[in-house]
Amino acid sequence: METIARLTIHRRLLGGVWNTLCLPFAVSRQQLADVCGCAVELRTLLAYTCGIIDFQAADAVSAGQPFLVRPARDVDDPTFPLSRLEAAAPQSVGDADCQFVGTFNPVTLPQGDGFTSVFLTADGHLRKPADRRTLGPFRAYFRVSDACRQLPCMMIYETINN
Numbered sequence: 001m002e003t004i005a006r007l008t009i010h011r012r013l014l015g016g017v018w019n020t021l022c023l024p025f026a027v028s029r030q031q032l033a034d035v036c037g038c039a040v041e042l043r044t045l046l047a048y049t050c051g052i053i054d055f056q057a058a059d060a061v062s063a064g065q066p067f068l069v070r071p072a073r074d075v076d077d078p079t080f081p082l083s084r085l086e087a088a089a090p091q092s093v094g095d096a097d098c099q100f101v102g103t104f105n106p107v108t109l110p111q112g113d114g115f116t117s118v119f120l121t122a123d124g125h126l127r128k129p130a131d132r133r134t135l136g137p138f139r140a141y142f143r144v145s146d147a148c149r150q151l152p153c154m155m156i157y158e159t160i161n162n
Contacts (some may be wrong), residue, residue: 004082004083005083006080006082007023008078009023009027011138014074022139023138024090024104024138025083025087028059033075035125036071037075040056040071040072041070043067044059048094048095048098053100058067063086065091065093065102065121066101068120090140092143092158098142098145103140103141104141106135107135107141109133112145118141119135119141119142119143120142
């Protein structure tokens, strides 16, 4: 049985900065702009190389896939009308050294097991939690292999068409 629902995300997307987001349905950049009532930029994970997490511009993301969104202004409690729920669980994307992990429910950032969890701050930096930080639903965090020996930095690319 297919489930179509109206979904309100109880959180604030900060305007002018990158926010992590993970939704149980596919969404296009235009749908996000319509819901937010302003222009938005959308990025998906491209690669992790030598301590740098690369993101690229995208026009859409798949259900359950974590991504970055930057609305032009603050958006409180965005509501997505008539969305087809496609993902029962969020996905992790990336490789053995760095994973971008989506959440649908609140989660305490895991530490240990050969990985360090880091989150994106409002000022655009990646930080290790000082204590057992709980991340809210419909967000994402990074799991970086302890073998990398340093916190990564992020590179967000613009799309250049030739």
